[in-house]
Amino acid sequence: MLKAIAHFVRNGPEVLRMQKQHSRAEFLDLFNEKADAQGYADVRRELVGDLAGSILEIGCGTGSMFRYYGERARVDAIEPEEDFLERAVAKAQRTSGKIHAMAGDGMNLPFSNGSFDTVVICLVLCSVASTSRVLAEAFRVLRGGGQLRALEHVRSGGAVAGLLMDLGNPLWLRINKQGCNWNRDPLAALSEAGFWVDDVRAFQRFDTMMPAFPMRLVKAHKPR
Numbered sequence: 001m002l003k004a005i006a007h008f009v010r011n012g013p014e015v016l017r018m019q020k021q022h023s024r025a026e027f028l029d030l031f032n033e034k035a036d037a038q039g040y041a042d043v044r045r046e047l048v049g050d051l052a053g054s055i056l057e058i059g060c061g062t063g064s065m066f067r068y069y070g071e072r073a074r075v076d077a078i079e080p081e082e083d084f085l086e087r088a089v090a091k092a093q094r095t096s097g098k099i100h101a102m103a104g105d106g107m108n109l110p111f112s113n114g115s116f117d118t119v120v121i122c123l124v125l126c127s128v129a130s131t132s133r134v135l136a137e138a139f140r141v142l143r144g145g146g147q148l149r150a151l152e153h154v155r156s157g158g159a160v161a162g163l164l165m166d167l168g169n170p171l172w173l174r175i176n177k178q179g180c181n182w183n184r185d186p187l188a189a190l191s192e193a194g195f196w197v198d199d200v201r202a203f204q205r206f207d208t209m210m211p212a213f214p215m216r217l218v219k220a221h222k223p224r
Ligand SMILES: C[S@@+](CC[C@H](N)C(=O)[O-])C[C@H]1O[C@@H](n2cnc3c(N)ncnc32)[C@H](O)[C@@H]1O
Pocket: 032, 058, 059, 060, 061, 062, 063, 064, 065, 078, 079, 080, 081, 084, 104, 105, 106, 107, 121, 122, 123, 124, 127, 128, 129, 178
């Protein structure tokens, strides 16, 4: 836990400086670009690089994931925030039709039941109004046997660290200005939504400007 706090203190000033100097969308883009260049690209590639077929990405932000999809992926990406979406649309337009970015809310997906082979959720469940609602929608639009790929940070399982994250969450919400809660644990909600969890990779990275959150890369599927 001390190492995570030291990492936060070391990188916080640069992140806050970037946040002040740029619009919200510019900041998110720049932050992701830097984090990816420092090593986070490997995580994004692991999340989506092997996917093929029809894919829905919920909460694509400024489209930071788009470059990591493989040639056989066909992606519909939704994003509710206009300023983020503008950048995502511009990036999608450079993919020769592989990716379409559009306005949409994960709480109420504008797609019919069973329309996708895979749903991708990356760093989104921390900021949605209802984790269970978004996961229920993801479950609904997936075909039977379809996959869910999720990358999320979670509340620490340590008694002290978990408590500190609970106590510090209101302050964290004020600092991050993105509605990001750092004390959620969406894994239980996945099973409650009906997904079968195939693989969970737990990790924590100290090599990028991204906070050293406890992370989970999850591969799950909707039973046939
Ligand atoms: C930290 S950003 C992550 C963006 C992107 N997925 C990435 O990996 O860079 C969180 C994203 O979740 C989106 N979000 C929040 N509530 C949402 C909802 N109800 N439906 C869909 N996206 C949502 C935000 O607008 C934002 O783009």
